[in-house]
Amino acid sequence: MGFLDIDNVTKSYGAVEVLHKVDIDVEEGEFLVLVGPSGCGKSTLLNMIAGLEGITSGEIRIKDRVMNGVHPSKRNIAMVFQSYALYPNMTVGQNITFGLEMHGTPKAERETAMKTVAQLLQIEHLLDRKPGQLSGGQRQRVAMGRALVRNPDVFLFDEPLSNLDAKLRVDMRIEIKKLHQRLGTTIVYVTHDQIEAMTLSTRIAVMYDGYVQQLGTPKEIYDSPANLFVATFMGSPAMNVLPVRLIERDGELHALVSAADGQERALRITHAPPAYAAYKDADVLLGIRPEAITDPEGADRNARNIQPFRNRVTVIEPAGADTFVTMTMSGKDCIARMRADADVKPGHDFDFAINMDKAVLFDPKTESRIA
């Protein structure tokens, strides 16, 4: 039993089911991020937790209390919206205390609570302003203040950073993380930005097409994606996915890939799980992250299985800290992530080093990870 139980919940509009049997237990103090492309059902799920949308079947419980049909204001939750949803006609102070006022909290208590929260978020000097006079970052703080002041069981965040510019977004991300570490509150956070998901969460639910594709810690999601969708959605640049043939050579499994010149090369696979054996001599999809392909000097020193791979460089993109190098592998564009000072030139051959410890295989039919 978790703190927030999402128990086999589905949502239908008429005959169309948009969420299929979602089952997530959130522990107290957890930071759960729902991530996925638009239309995946993540916002619908959040609205169902909030009580803004009904539940077609299944149950949502907070602290073991069934929430189905309970009015949003009676769930002891608070929500931060994408547009912040600050009441334009009220001052910042009134915005923060409106919820308390509606719940009949005495004025003196409201004032104290407001002061505490304002101090926490450093918005004391803004209390008498109207939302229209605030910058994006300030609005964001006020919206969080409005949520915090209620001291709710669960915080719900609906893409709270997507209206901010890039730099502010990073600042506010750290701010939110600090707040979570300090207050230890339970948070459900919706975003389509996989970096936000990775950096903020204690656990991530990757959603697509109304299904939870994978639920796990950021590390599990990143290193052992359950399927091709999760593998390519999480991480930037996306994981390289190459059609390869699995063969046995000298008693060990190898992935047979081709270089730009058409020459085939075998990449040895170490500590292969037993499930790989069934795919011997079959076509599979090899997934390898850009940072696992480097120049030989830049390769991970702790890695046990670095495979050399000479190939023609097609494009290089210097990005400051790293340089991204594109080559063609098994007929697909394949991105490698190099140190900025790696000596790479487009049109020339280059000795790549592939860290096969990090390689994962997918079944081309089911698109699930082979394990």
Place this chain on the structure above:
Amino acid sequence: MAASTDTGVDLRTRLQTWLPKLVLSPSLAIMLVFVYGFIAFTIYLSFTDSRMLPSFGWVGWDNYDRLFRIREWNTAISNLAVFATLYIGISTLIGLSLAIFLDQKIRGEGVLRPIFLYPMALSFIVTGTAWKWFLDPAIGLENTMQLWGWESFSFTWIKDREMAIYTVVIAAVWQSSGFVMAMFLAGLRGIDNEILKAAQIDGASNWNLYRRIILPQLRPAFLSAFVILSHLAIKSYDLVIALTGGGPGNATALPATFMYSYTFTRNQMGIGAASAVIMLMTIAAIMVPYLYAELKEKK
């Protein structure tokens, strides 16, 4: 929030889902009685032998049959055809021209715009009074021109059975064309300037720019103007009453004046009702598809 198939709903939420319907229901009831009930009643009356008061002897299509044999009704219908065509056509032409010209970064636009628009704030009765006198040969325009020495100047349309309907057109255009201008101006201001710049870089002349790029994008404004003007045309009553009183004779009778006089002064309520039904049907034929398209788009 369509939450109809959802499980277990508490009392407050249930009350909150009923309140909106409760709030809307008086308006719905009023509409059902005062609009749709009344329409049904009038339609029913148009099939009865009502004269001075409603009576309920069923006469079938008799009233419609007689209606279309009354000379005044046929005059009213053909007047409406002439009036509506010219009124819509000229108002659109003037409104569009004014809007296009005003949109050329005109100095003093802020002064001109209210001048073009103010007539629509006036009652048709006031408009009618002003134009009635302005067009009166004895003291108005004709008289003034003759006093200025143009002895042969003659403008007697308002007294002329053949021409009087055109004076109604003049006054109506005077009142509404500024409004049409406002609609087109809003449409013009809504066009993306980058498209215009792109077209100029492509080498389009001003003429081609308007004909090929801008006017096609004003389609919604054309449609709205047409719908609203035709609706106003079919309803026109006050202006004719104030300007010509339907005369000379009944040369400027319109369906609206016909309906009023048959129902309330000539005690032919059945025929009056039948004429109102015809008016409703004409407007519905224009409005229903328009509203349907608008609502569907919005959904």
Place this chain on the structure above:
Amino acid sequence: MAVASADTAIRTSRITRAFIYLFLLLFALFYLLPFGIMLVNSLKPLSEITGGNMIALPQDWTIAPWLSAWSTAQIGVEPTGLRPYFINSLVMAIPAVVLSTVVGALNGYVLTKWQFRGSTIIFGLLLFSCFIPFQIVLIPMARILGLLDIAGTTPGLILVHFVYGIGFTTLYFRNYYAAFPTELVRAAQIDGAGFFQIFWRIMLPSSGPIIAVSFIWQFTNIWNDFLFGASFASGGSAPMTVALNNLVNSSTGVREYNVHFAGAIMAAAPTLLVYIVAGRYFVRGLMAGSVKG
């Protein structure tokens, strides 16, 4: 709309521009002339009108026609001037405007923020009522007013204008609230505000512009109405437009044109005033109602 800021990319030659200014000025004259001449002639003695040039300024300035139109002119059978009818129109228009605006605001709120199955159809039904020719309701309305015992009275006219104003006001508020962020309503729900609290504390304080539009539109329409006034008001309860028409078209005695003009300007004054004071809202309101449907 129509803030003179649009940076049109179109360039025109000097000759074309001269032509454009000429065209615009001619039309400005066309729009100003009838009303302007009416104003000038309302300040002349009758003899200068019948014997003289309508465009000439008065040789003998007088406000006697205005005084006569206001308090002594013969309206129907009584020499009361237009004053009582002016008051009738005010007493009729103000409650009808307020009532229809309040109801329209609530309807618009429900139709955008609390949609339920069938609410679009209800909106369609309300919307269609804006466009019916009122001739279709004249006969049954006369009966109902008789049954309610308010035939020929100002309360009767208030009812009529209220009923047939709901469609327009609902349309305005619906279009306005449709653009009002729904997230605000959701936030307020989570904060624990109920249906009316959200309306009163969140929606209404932000509704200033559309309330102005609704007031202006309804006031203009109701003040300028003639058909309902002529059909459902009798004698002393007639509104200004009907009284003006009676004044202008009375067949007895000399036609006192100057008095007619003064009366017509009086009848136009309130709506013109509203238009001058709040014209920008007025246009915007018409656009909201007509273009967006």
